[in-house]
Amino acid sequence: MKKINIGLLGFGNVGSGVVKILRERRALLSQKIGVEINIKKICDKDLASKRNVFVEKALLTRDAKEIINDPQIDIIVELIGGLHPAKEYILESLKKGKNVVTANKALLAEEGKELFAQAKDCSKNIYFEASVGAGIPIIKTLRESLVANRFSSIYGILNGTSNYILSQMSSFNQSFSEALKEAKEKGFAEKNPTLDLEGIDSAHKLIILAYLGFGKLVSLNDVFIEGISRISLLDINYAGELGFEIKLLAIAKKEKQGLEVRVHPTLIPKNNPLSSVGGVFNAIYLSSDLAGNLIFYGPGAGQLSAASAVVSDLVDLTQDIKAGLFRPTLNTVEDRSIKKLIKINDIESRYYIRFMALDKPGVLAKISGILSKFKISIASVSQKERRKAHTVPIVMIIHEAREKNLREAMNVINRLQIIKEAPIAIRMEEV
Amino acid sequence: MKKINIGLLGFGNVGSGVVKILRERRALLSQKIGVEINIKKICDKDLASKRNVFVEKALLTRDAKEIINDPQIDIIVELIGGLHPAKEYILESLKKGKNVVTANKALLAEEGKELFAQAKDCSKNIYFEASVGAGIPIIKTLRESLVANRFSSIYGILNGTSNYILSQMSSFNQSFSEALKEAKEKGFAEKNPTLDLEGIDSAHKLIILAYLGFGKLVSLNDVFIEGISRISLLDINYAGELGFEIKLLAIAKKEKQGLEVRVHPTLIPKNNPLSSVGGVFNAIYLSSDLAGNLIFYGPGAGQLSAASAVVSDLVDLTQDIKAGLFRPTLNTVEDRSIKKLIKINDIESRYYIRFMALDKPGVLAKISGILSKFKISIASVSQKERRKAHTVPIVMIIHEAREKNLREAMNVINRLQIIKEAPIAIRMEEV
Numbered sequence: 001m002k003k004i005n006i007g008l009l010g011f012g013n014v015g016s017g018v019v020k021i022l023r024e025r026r027a028l029l030s031q032k033i034g035v036e037i038n039i040k041k042i043c044d045k046d047l048a049s050k051r052n053v054f055v056e057k058a059l060l061t062r063d064a065k066e067i068i069n070d071p072q073i074d075i076i077v078e079l080i081g082g083l084h085p086a087k088e089y090i091l092e093s094l095k096k097g098k099n100v101v102t103a104n105k106a107l108l109a110e111e112g113k114e115l116f117a118q119a120k121d122c123s124k125n126i127y128f129e130a131s132v133g134a135g136i137p138i139i140k141t142l143r144e145s146l147v148a149n150r151f152s153s154i155y156g157i158l159n160g161t162s163n164y165i166l167s168q169m170s171s172f173n174q175s176f177s178e179a180l181k182e183a184k185e186k187g188f189a190e191k192n193p194t195l196d197l198e199g200i201d202s203a204h205k206l207i208i209l210a211y212l213g214f215g216k217l218v219s220l221n222d223v224f225i226e227g228i229s230r231i232s233l234l235d236i237n238y239a240g241e242l243g244f245e246i247k248l249l250a251i252a253k254k255e256k257q258g259l260e261v262r263v264h265p266t267l268i269p270k271n272n273p274l275s276s277v278g279g280v281f282n283a284i285y286l287s288s289d290l291a292g293n294l295i296f297y298g299p300g301a302g303q304l305s306a307a308s309a310v311v312s313d314l315v316d317l318t319q320d321i322k323a324g325l326f327r328p329t330l331n332t333v334e335d336r337s338i339k340k341l342i343k344i345n346d347i348e349s350r351y352y353i354r355f356m357a358l359d360k361p362g363v364l365a366k367i368s369g370i371l372s373k374f375k376i377s378i379a380s381v382s383q384k385e386r387r388k389a390h391t392v393p394i395v396m397i398i399h400e401a402r403e404k405n406l407r408e409a410m411n412v413i414n415r416l417q418i419i420k421e422a423p424i425a426i427r428m429e430e431v
Numbered sequence: 432m433k434k435i436n437i438g439l440l441g442f443g444n445v446g447s448g449v450v451k452i453l454r455e456r457r458a459l460l461s462q463k464i465g466v467e468i469n470i471k472k473i474c475d476k477d478l479a480s481k482r483n484v485f486v487e488k489a490l491l492t493r494d495a496k497e498i499i500n501d502p503q504i505d506i507i508v509e510l511i512g513g514l515h516p517a518k519e520y521i522l523e524s525l526k527k528g529k530n531v532v533t534a535n536k537a538l539l540a541e542e543g544k545e546l547f548a549q550a551k552d553c554s555k556n557i558y559f560e561a562s563v564g565a566g567i568p569i570i571k572t573l574r575e576s577l578v579a580n581r582f583s584s585i586y587g588i589l590n591g592t593s594n595y596i597l598s599q600m601s602s603f604n605q606s607f608s609e610a611l612k613e614a615k616e617k618g619f620a621e622k623n624p625t626l627d628l629e630g631i632d633s634a635h636k637l638i639i640l641a642y643l644g645f646g647k648l649v650s651l652n653d654v655f656i657e658g659i660s661r662i663s664l665l666d667i668n669y670a671g672e673l674g675f676e677i678k679l680l681a682i683a684k685k686e687k688q689g690l691e692v693r694v695h696p697t698l699i700p701k702n703n704p705l706s707s708v709g710g711v712f713n714a715i716y717l718s719s720d721l722a723g724n725l726i727f728y729g730p731g732a733g734q735l736s737a738a739s740a741v742v743s744d745l746v747d748l749t750q751d752i753k754a755g756l757f758r759p760t761l762n763t764v765e766d767r768s769i770k771k772l773i774k775i776n777d778i779e780s781r782y783y784i785r786f787m788a789l790d791k792p793g794v795l796a797k798i799s800g801i802l803s804k805f806k807i808s809i810a811s812v813s814q815k816e817r818r819k820a821h822t823v824p825i826v827m828i829i830h831e832a833r834e835k836n837l838r839e840a841m842n843v844i845n846r847l848q849i850i851k852e853a854p855i856a857i858r859m860e861e862v
Contacts, residue, residue, distance in 0.1 A: 021579050021721060025579045028579070028581075028764055029578070029579060031762060031764045032578055032761045032762045032763075032764050033578070033761055033762075034759075034762070129576070134722070135577070135719070135721065135722025135723060135725065136722070136725060137568075137571075137572050137575075137576030137577070140568075140571065140572075140575065140576055141568050141571075141572075144568075144571065144743060144746070144747065145560070145568030145571055145740070145743045146566070146568070146739065146743070147460070147463055147464070147742065147743050147746045148452050148456045148459070148460060148739055148742040148743070148746075149739060150459075273704065273707065273728065276704065276707070288566070288739075289735075290452060290566065290735040290736065290738065290739035291565070291566025291567070291729060291730070291735075291736050291739040291740070292566060292729055292730040292733065292735075292736050293729065293730070294566065294567060294727075294728065294729035295726070295727075295728040295729065296725075296726075296727060296728075297704065297725065297726040297727075297728070298722060298723055298724065298725035298726065299722070299723040299724070302723065304720075304721040304722075304723075305721065305722050305723050307721065308577065308579055308580060308719075308721035308722040309576070309722070311578065311579040312575060312576045312577070312578050312579070315575070315578045315579075315761070316575065319758055319761075320758075323754075323756050323758050325754050325756060327750055327751075327754050328465075330463045330464055330746070330750075331462055331463045331464075331465070332463075333459055333462045333463050
């Protein structure tokens, strides 16, 4: 049986998972694909730490060049993460005639343009199924299965850490910091979870999905990003009473004026399937014009789940290499009906807003008067029980409004003497 | 740009959809795939009926041979449905060196063995993404994306008609016949909906999914099939009170003793995502050992949705044809840990059961005494309000029991003087 050699850059969690699967499923895979995938070399800076898979010492190296320069290696699997030296390794590997499999969402989102151009120049492919949603096959789906479709929107719950924390707050009435502590203890949050909690990880993944769905590789700077660290239990509970869950939602949505690409906490109606995506699970909701509205749901992280996706990419590549040909992945085509990216100030959305105001007559009249001045109309309002002495939470749902207007109104309201805390505004989506 | 000729057998609903997409997305597809898909000929018995797409007369024929024997046609798309002459057309086309795309679940389920063998002999591929779940890319997912995975279970809501009826009954308190009438009016049920309502269509699709998931092409006779026509509003309401929805579930599940392959109405807990799949939507729930539990959800029928899947198959084939090579689809590999198919009598399940009994003292004691004799233990019981004079519904949830025992117990209970209607038993699944 023909043998196809691969080299692994990065022998961490997902890397060990890939080795584990290729070893333990060797027979199954060979039977299915008609070639043997052989791990020729594995590179990691740290060769001392224990992994949950045995590997012969001779396979290991600390020198990436040993892999990149090995002419017998057909595919490199980049699982180092981070921008550098991952980027340089991939560029170099492509130049050396290797195909690339990577799970590196940050790198693709931030440097994808250069990487994809280089791959094209070298007549090689970059596969990246594991970069979004781990084992959920959303990359192949967008690229191949829905090849004839145009998309009006892509919604994703793409970050397991954030979703775990929000789910715990909502289901068990935990505070943000309690939920975060638990997430760390369970291994669902990294020691420094900033990228996850501040929405950067979701934004990286959203950029990849939007690239496949709309043919536009948006830059990170063009994505509006707001994380979950300002979400309080109070708002989760009030939203719950009103029939909504708060989720960190990644949104790429076509409007008449252009494309919105944004990540932020979002109120979703409880009867929407996305609202019941709990814990570390991910889900992607696609609105396509032929296949309709589709949802893909599964664990968004995990050693074997991500490794499963990496292996499916490897298999795709082996089929072409076996046949001795280069078959480029299908081209992404830019949706030319999209004229521009819509800035966050220009979006129109419904909002949940909360004010902490003095419990005095005329407060509501004052607030609603200001909102009305900014053309913001109130859909519902409820004044909650008193919280601290003299301060009452006022919760409103407001109809579709322009973000700019909302922000200005909130600023004006915030300056009122009767307002005792910075007001909260959370966007809403029907999905 | 290279042109790849296809021939359409069947110019009905999905067939017109395929033509529509290939026409209206010609530019998009060419850009993405680098070849032009050209419809060279379309065959249908009925050329008089109006379609929602314009086609030049010269393209149309009533003679399938014109397509099958045309050496310039690379791919035939079989959308006739039914077993004959679809089977003969496909076999003949393979022999003539054509690849095949089909949406014909019945044919694949019942004659798949011969068709796949013929394809292999001829070094041609049969693609069938549209056969299950229309635009939901479940075939490619099982075959390619989850290539390294082993499955413990596959659950599907695979028939839109049945699901629509059950959803209407549950959500709007409609009777079975009211819901069926409405489904027909809305075009969600065929004039003769037997295949849909009796579970045959779901069974066909389940056979295909089980083939990809477990590598076993089960025969229709080996699938236990029970439709929804005996489901009453009464049971839907009682199940609802207990926290369950009733869904027509297609189940392929590995147990220690072997594989269960069955289709029947099933109580699913309301907090399970499958229970909220409403209307004509389909969903497939896969338990895989690497990628974890995944759910795929979307419209399970519809002209463009199914045609979207057909076009994705066409695109896959064009990529190989363009490269001038035959690249067989990945092999399915039999799961050898499956020793046999488990007969319905030998499954173990929880059950919802209902008796209509005389409202007399000692009735419950009698029934539960018999159940206990058959080693069936009751998890909960509720005696409902009186329905007809002297008759009360007794509803029970019973713990895991062997189906054989349950059936025998039900028979014995049915013979009691105090029992006034044939008892109802509906299986339950945790999913």
